[in-house]
Amino acid sequence: MDDGRRKSGGLVLATLLVLLTQGARSQDLPLAAQSAALVDSYSGEFLYTKNPDAKEYPASSTKILTALIVIEAGNLDQIVTVAPEDTKVEPSSLNLKPGQQFTRRQLLFGMLLKSANDVAMCLARDNAGSVPAFAEKMNLRAAELGATSSHFVNPHGLHDPDHYTTAHDLVLIARAAMQQPLFRQIVSTIYYTWRTPTGQVEELRNHNRLLRHFAGCNGLKTGYTRPAQQVLVSSALRGGHEVISVVLHTDKPGIWVDSKTLLTYGLIKLGCPAEDIVDTTDRVDEPGNADEGK
Incomplete structure (x- = not known):
């Protein structure tokens, strides 16, 4: 992102804070996303919706529901042996090999931080x-x-094309997942050391x-993904x-x-003082392009 785009992002947030302190309505929020x-x-x-029932593709936010189901099943220190069919997926992966063994807990960290599709499989x-x-x-769980x-x-x-969600549905799934302590721990983790059974180490960084x-x-x-474009589910406390x-x-x-705008709006609406929400770190344009499945 160039300096103009970066300054523009800061201006949007500054404008939002002014609107909020003056009693802005939710429809005044300046969002680029098709759904939110x-x-x-x-x-x-x-607290806010934009086209909440529009059909959208979730891309790797799907893994929130995957993790929820696995965590709710329990026995997270159970050893899992990688099968050949688990590895036949691209492109984001941890290069699992058939016969390798990991705990479910390890696999959850790998799936949610690396966004590894082979781990999800x-x-x-x-x-x-x-x-x-x-x-x-x-x-079934989504319907529940x-x-x-x-x-x-x-x-x-x-x-x-038969794998889809809505902003309304996805936020319900995310809220349920955030009620699980292990899920909360994983998605708030910035770095995690992934170790293979042969001793190889990879430092995973949360996307x-x-x-x-x-x-x-x-x-x-x-x-x-290309059809989904960019997707982000985020939370703030x-x-x-x-x-x-x-x-x-x-x-x-x-x-x-957009996510900073929404989080800021929600926190102030719930009673957090505006001066406590002001965030000066608008640079989120770190190197690297999004990859399919992340």
Whole structure:
């Protein structure tokens, strides 16, 4: 992002703070995303929506639901052996090899921080026996949460025209996941050391740049495929208030600016003083392009 785009992002947030202190309405929010939603994490109250029921592709934010199902199943220190079929997915992966063994807990860290599609496949097969069987669980759990306009066919979010969600549904799924302590721990982790059974080490870094650039951010999950464009589910905790936002189908600068806008709006709306929300670290334009499945 050039200096002009960076300054523009800062100006949007500064303008938002002025609007909020003057009693702005939610429809005044300057968002680029096609769809968005914002909820109070504790009460479940919707604080903002934009095209909340529009059909969108979730990309790797799918992994929020995958993780929720695995965590709810429990026994997270159980050893899982990688099967050949787990490795037949591209492109974002941890290069799992058939026969390798990891705990479910390790695999959850790898899936959510690296956004590894092979790890998602491994967890799905371990949980349900096959990807189709796991997809059935995904759709059932989503419906139980009220996410009735979504349909899932895989655990990772690589594009399939029959794999879709809405901003409304995705924020409900994210809120349920954030009620799980292990999930909260993982999505707020910036760095994690991934160790293979043969002793190889890889330092994983969370793709969610807001963890480093928005004070109080404590999650959640990025996503990208060409049809989905950029996706970000994010959360922030300040002053005893927690909000969760969903931004769907926008460009790379947009996910960061829109998400900061929503988080700021929600926290102030819930009672956090505006002066405590001002964030001077608008640079989220770190090197690197989004990859499919992240």
